[in-house]
Amino acid sequence: MELLAFGKTGWGDELFYATLMTIVVSVTAIFIGFFFALIFTPLKLSKFKSLNLIGNFYTTVIRGVPELLVIYLFFFGGSGAIMYVASIFGYFEYIEINAFITGSMAIGIISGAYSTEVFRGAIQSIDKGQFEAAKVLGINKFTQFYKIILPQMLRLAIPNLSNVWQITLKDTSLISVTGLVEIMRQSYIAAGSTRDPLFFYCFAAILYLMLTYISMKIINRLEIKYNRGY
């Protein structure tokens, strides 16, 4: 228990901040994922074959390739790509992007592929009559999407999005390989310096269990909220 003390003697405060980091990265990543899903879902549902192809390419590649490989691509290729873009604009200095941005971008793109599939499924299961009714009433496309389709879609999407959230949360453990100090990295450091890996990795497992348990409770609340009237 001394190992978990706060302050200089123990690893309590370090692990606490690491847990916060895991939460922050997961939340950032899932929102980046939603952003990608909002771009790629319309592409997948589009009438044009070529746009469909782009959407399908994104979801198939990302869901068929290991997360770790994608993270390595971002970790090793991230600053190179940025420097290449910068060199076009006449900037030739070395640019290093920090682990947080690389990590949350990589996890965000992965979770975006899963979110896209969830959104696509949810939109497709909304009754066609809803779209037609909105059209007949002369509601413009924007209001139709935000006031009619989105609320109905969320109700259907939340159970599956909760899976995506759990996957994203667990995937953040992989960005420890880039050196970002989240739960896994901090446990690795602590295990290395105290020579007590069993204790710290088990504690990390408990922290992850706690996070998944709490998020499950919150998501259940949301589900009840969006199921009003059903």
Next chain:
Amino acid sequence: MDFDLMFTSFPKLLGATVVTLKLLSASLFFGLIIGLLFAILRINKNIFINKFAYGYSYLFRGTPLLVQIFIIYFGLGQIEYLRSTFIWVILKEPYWCAIIAFTLNTGAYTSEILRSAFQTIKPGIIEAGKSLGIPNKIIFYKIQIPIAIRQSLPAYGNEIILMMKGTSLASTVTLMDLTGVAKYIISTTFKPIEVFIVAGGIYLFMTFIIHNFIKYLEKKYSFSQ
């Protein structure tokens, strides 16, 4: 684009694919046995057995696979007692540690898939068997299990693909699987995109094969023949 690198790294990556496939097949084989065992425990009416099986699947589905591998590879070696027994022969090898972690992980997911398959079997089918005077044991082995396996094929196909992606984590415990070799080539040549295309292509190809194989099985064993 460095096409030369892509050509020279392809055979190396293909060699590493063998390690990935070995890990995958071993963990799927043992995982299916464990999954079936725990699925049967889950539908047991005894509350303690039931809760034990639920606890197992909750524990392994609620934590990242990386933590599980690290606990088994770095953590278990710390227990002095284990080091003196014959188990240590297995546990000191990263290869076996990875297989144990993957097996336990996929076992937890498989048990959930099979459990839901058992629970969706129509009671009428079991009743029909009973009314024909078939003993309970034979109903279970000859009727319930085949139907459950058929029911769970699509979900199990997804699990196989997830597990294939999961084997990439073996590279974190010094195993040179497809991802491990890809990382090694990237960090020595600093050409991430080329290596990613080749290694990702191999992974996608395996996903494609698994996906179609499961589709074929689904068609072969569909009810409406």
